[in-house]
Amino acid sequence: MRKKTAAATAVHYAARAILLAGFAFYIVHLVQSGTLNLYIASRMQFIVKLSALGMYAVAAQQLYAAIRAWFDSSKHVPSCDCNHEMPSTWGKSLLLYGWFAVPLIIGFTVPDGLLGSSMASAKGVQFTPQQIVQPKSDLPTIEVESESRDTASPSATKSGTQIEEAALDILFPSDQFTESYAKFGKQLVKQDLIQVKEKQFIETLTTLDLYRTAFIGKTIQISGFVYREDSMGKQQFGISRFAISCCSADASPYGVMANFGKADTFTTDEWITVTGKLGTTMYNGNEIIQIQVNKAVKITPPKDPYVTPDLDFGLE
Amino acid sequence: MPNTIMRLGTAAATLGCAALLALIFFGRDISQWSFDLARLQTFKIVFLSIILEALPFLLVGVLVSALLQAFVSDKLIQKITPRNPIAGVLFGSLLGIVLPLCECGMIPIVRRLLRKGLPAYIGLIYIVAGPIINPIVFGATIAAFRTNRDLAYSRFYLAFLVSVALGLILYYFMKRNPLKPEQQQNHHEHNEHEHHAHHEHEHHNHSHMHLHEHNQNGGMLKRLTDIPAHAAEEFFDIGKYLILGSFITAILQTFVARASFAAVADHELLSHLFMMGFAYALSLCSTSDAFVAASFNHMFPPAALLSFLVFGPMLDLKNTLMMLAVFRKRFVLKFSILIALLVLIGSILFDHLGFV
Incomplete structure (x- = not known):
């Protein structure tokens, strides 16, 4: 026994x-x-x-x-x-x-696969990342303030760098929550080609969205997977990345809308790099930023497919 | 009988899962639902990532529990425990700052502390407050809610207020020992950790305390070598709830569209109740739940997220099952209702006072 x-x-x-x-x-x-x-x-x-x-x-x-x-x-x-x-x-x-x-x-x-559109559509892609720092109700004030840019910019071209900076201040109004984004935006806006890099993916998109009036017409380059929703037009697709903080259970998709004449050459979930000019479009009743694509290339998915919020953003 | 409760608990969990699955399958148009590889892969990634991420924390929890068992004497516990109820309540609420554990490792430790002479009300407050009011969770919450600091801080204020209120209520109204009576004859408590009566050897008639002292007097080396063994036992005791919790979470995240929650999100009371129920079902570890909550930002009002953040660590499916293995059934029921009411009232109050 x-x-x-x-x-x-x-x-x-x-x-x-x-x-x-x-x-x-x-x-x-x-x-x-x-x-x-x-x-x-x-x-x-x-x-x-x-x-x-x-x-x-x-x-x-x-x-x-x-x-x-x-x-x-x-x-x-x-x-x-x-x-x-x-x-x-x-x-x-x-x-x-x-x-x-x-x-x-x-x-x-089960073979490993990347998180893609099926998860993204269940979670809902964030096309307006400015909501992270800016509650919806505050949106109009930003628009109103940035409109004053038209009156300010002629004087900026006339005079020296000091006034130019003052113009930038008007272009990038900020409060305590958006201060670091405004600072980042002032650096970005000087670049000829604005690359949305992996390291500050969310922060860059947020800045572009928050200060869209300053960036409209600028050339943007961004990589991600192709994401489609029923409510998108035939030439439209989202370029998305998942952001994770700890593990993929907390993954939330961020993205930017792209408009491309040959959109149908890319299948959903395919990874691409697109370059194009920033504009806006109406989507599900909201005005969101959109890239008017001139060039799109297929790429292999990066080794680390996720982006993480940059905890040092605004602290350096 | 603990084994009956365990059986009931397991059955309840299974039923819950089945109901959830049924809802998922039949709540939506079946023709739209195709079981493709992409979904399976998504499920796999979410399911395993929660387990992988919780493993280190679980291991730390069981290690601390093993260390407490081996190196902290009953006398020390009795000496440092305050006599005054107010001081006791504060002690229980803030114990998590020095003993930071997520709830996975909490319940076995609390039972050990209770057996070592900690008053019950203090131990119980530690169970509810410890998983929130500790530095690790503080760091995680601040990281997840960088842009909504008010919500992050509110989590700790509300958790503190709720646990102080709970502690005072327990101190004045709890007359009986909440621990289950010892099961000297019954050998089937496989969720039990400390029933020495099981030994069918020469120590047959010895009391618990005696064996405990016996253990305390063991050599340093013996105590150290016991630690991995203990960790293994605890891993299998607690791991099963972790796997169940991750499984349910992964199914919810993979198959239920976030947009379908929108209907409840607009109603104040419903949004709170929903988020609390959700926290209960998900049974996430408090070190990572802030990130899940953050992903619901903009879908639910912040006050509902506060309910999620405070209620989840205090009470969830996983820790109810664990509490039922240790405490009396009636007590667990009353305790749970009390926690739910206090958190609900608290977060609605916080909302209306403009804290979140």
């Missing part, structure tokens, strides 16, 4: 060791194949890797306990002094360990 329970205990420990090692191995597998980027934001990856080490250590201990329980059946081997109990029946054990195997089975069998 005692022999039998000892064997059963050994099997329990062995099953646990395999599952724990399985999780650790899965993390290592993700790191080695470079697909951990799909799951975890880069700033959180270190602790996930550390946890793989921890799981290995615990798995090794469980394996050791299994071996001891198997050979040392005469002695009671408490797993720890507080003695957790093993599931009481085989059925329950199978259920418990089977449940833990589910994520591993899914992890190893």
Whole structure:
């Protein structure tokens, strides 16, 4: 009888060791194949890797306990002094360990794919990122203030740099929340080609959207996946990226509308880089920014498909 | 009987899942719903990313619990616990600052502390306040709500007020020990952590305390080597709720369009109740729930997000199941209703006073 329970205990420990090692191995597998980027934001990856080490250590201990329980059946081997109990029946054990195997089975069998349009449409792509910093009701004040630019700009061309800066101030009105965006916008507006870079993807889009009057007519370059909605026109599609903070569960899609005569040459979820002039369009009752595309190229998806909010934005 | 409750709990969770699935399948036009690879891959990414991200925190939780078990004596706990109820309530609310854990690791630790002589009301406040009022969660919340600092700070003020109120109510009205009576004869509590009565060996008749002291006197090396073993046990006890929670979340995120929530979002009371129910069902770890809440920004009013942020860590599907394994059923029910009411009233008040 005692022999039998000892064997059963050994099997329990062995099953646990395999599952724990399985999780650790899965993390290592993700790191080695470079697909951990799909799951975890880069700033959180270190602790996930550390946890793989921890799981290995615990798995090794469980394996050791299994071996001891198997050979040392005469002695009671408490797993720890507080003695957790093993599931009481085989059925329950199978259920418990089977449940833990589910994520591993899914992890190893389902091929990795990028988050794309299906997730984006479930979450709703953010085409007006200025809402992050600016509640909807505040929109008109920005428009009104920036209209005064027309009266200010002639004097700016006449006079020196000081007045030019004053004009920029009028072009980029700000409060405490939008201050850093205004500052960033003043740098961007001087560039001939405004590239929406990965590092400050959300911040750049927010700036373009927030101070759209300053940027209309400027040339913009942006990369992302093609996203389509039923309410878009035939020549329209969104260029989107998912932003994540911790892991892909908190992914939220950001994007900009593109208008391109040969839009149908690109399939949904394809990754492209587009270059074109910024304009606006009406979409679902809101005026949003839109790129009038001159040039579009297919690209391979970047290794890290996500963008993250730049926590240092406005602090440097 | 804990095993009955466990069975009921598991059955309830299964039913909940089935109902959810049914809603998802039949609530929408089936012809529109095609099970393509893209969706499966999306599901996989969300499901595994939550598990992967929670693993390190879960491991830290079980390690701290194991360390407490091994190195903090009952006497020390009794010595540092305040006698005065007001001081006790404050102690319980702010304990999370020195013992920062997410709720995954909380309940086993609290039971350990209660058995080591911590008054019940303090332990219970720690269960509700600890997952919010701690530096890790503070950092995560501030990061997620960089542009809405008011909401981030409100989360901590409201959590503090709710837990102080809860603590005082518990102190004055809780007459019985909320812990379940010991199950000396019953060997089926597989969610239990500390019932030494299970040992079928020479210590058969020894009391818990005795074994505890026995443990305390074990060598340093023995205590250290026990830690991974303990961590494994706890990983399997708590991990199953984590996997269930991630599973439900992944299904919701993959298959339910955010736009379909819009109908509830406009109604004040409904939006609060919905977000609280949502937090309950998702059972997210408090270290990452702020990011999920942030993704609902602009869809729900900030006050409803506040309900989500405060209620979720205090009470969710995962920790109800865990509490039922430790506390009496009636107590858990009353406690849960009390938390829900306090959070609801609190966040509506915060809204009308203009804090969020």
